[in-house]
Amino acid sequence: MPVQRDEVMPIRSSEDVVRVRQMVRQWAVTLGFSLVDQTKIVTAASELARNTLGYGGGGEVQLEIVQKGIRSGLRLTFIDQGPGILDIELALKDGYTTGGGLGLGLSGAKRLSNEFEIFSRPGEGTRVSITRWK
Amino acid sequence: MERIPILKLGDFLLVTIQVDMHDQLVMTLQDDLTERIVKTQALGVLMDISSLEIVDSFIGRMIGNIAAMARVLDAETVVVGMQPAVAITLVELGLSLPGVRTALNVDSGMKLLRTMLDQKEMANASSAR
Known part of the structure; x- marks a missing residue:
């Protein structure tokens, strides 16, 4: 998939989570996303950035504008070197949490995206990638 | 320290959130x-x-917590005042804010609050009798 533009942002503090939200919004506006689609990808980004910070102990996000045929999309990849996820299927269940939240972060982000990929192994960190097409 | 202002309006408190809040600010x-x-x-x-x-x-959890x-x-x-795009996204995310009363704008929210308080007063008055 050709990548037209990309940028990496650190996620080390809750202020960084806000900055990620704002940058994702800017990119979604540039791509011409509708207001609802902008809101969905920004909300998904907020959930995943908070996971990167809270569970992964910090990390980074890569923003990419990707092209598939005539469609363009926004792909966000969240990477951390934290403890990883033992049972991904369980982690994706609504209401499941190990952190005292609502357990909607991962499953909600998946629902708000068109494509969702997750790679994680205990001790090796987590990599979550979401794409929303225009 | 950064704070969201809380205004007193008669018997009510008015909170207008106008910034993109980081998690600590929410707490x-x-x-x-x-x-x-x-x-x-x-x-x-x-x-x-x-x-x-x-x-x-x-933020959804915070709103529910505050109401509780x-x-x-x-x-x-x-x-x-929830924006329509926010409402659509919130429900798709899996949150429907159970137990939280909502209104479209400050005016109708104020009316709803007064009605709720009147009902509460009437219930108190009749149980006192």
Whole structure:
């Protein structure tokens, strides 16, 4: 998939989570996303950035504008070197949490995206990638 | 320290969230608001979120918490002004804010609060008889 533009942002503090939200919004506006689609990808980004910070102990996000045929999309990849996820299927269940939240972060982000990929192994960190097409 | 202002309007407290809140600010607001409810003996809380561009699960949980804490402190909460795109996203995310009363704008939120308080008073009066 050709990548037209990309940028990496650190996620080390809750202020960084806000900055990620704002940058994702800017990119979604540039791509011409509708207001609802902008809101969905920004909300998904907020959930995943908070996971990167809270569970992964910090990390980074890569923003990419990707092209598939005539469609363009926004792909966000969240990477951390934290403890990883033992049972991904369980982690994706609504209401499941190990952190005292609502357990909607991962499953909600998946629902708000068109494509969702997750790679994680205990001790090796987590990599979550979401794409929303225009 | 950065804070969300809480205004006293008669028996009510008005909170207008106008910034993109980081998580610590959300927690501070929750603490400040419960303190102010007790201090001012407010009967209602009106939370205007019309400037909020997203409500994620963390902010959604805070809104639910505030409503629950206020209720325990004998105050009613009405959340007003949610943007349509935010409402659509919130429900798809899996949050429907159970137990939180909402209204479209500050005016109708204020009316709803007054109606809720009138009903409460009537219920209290009839149980006292």
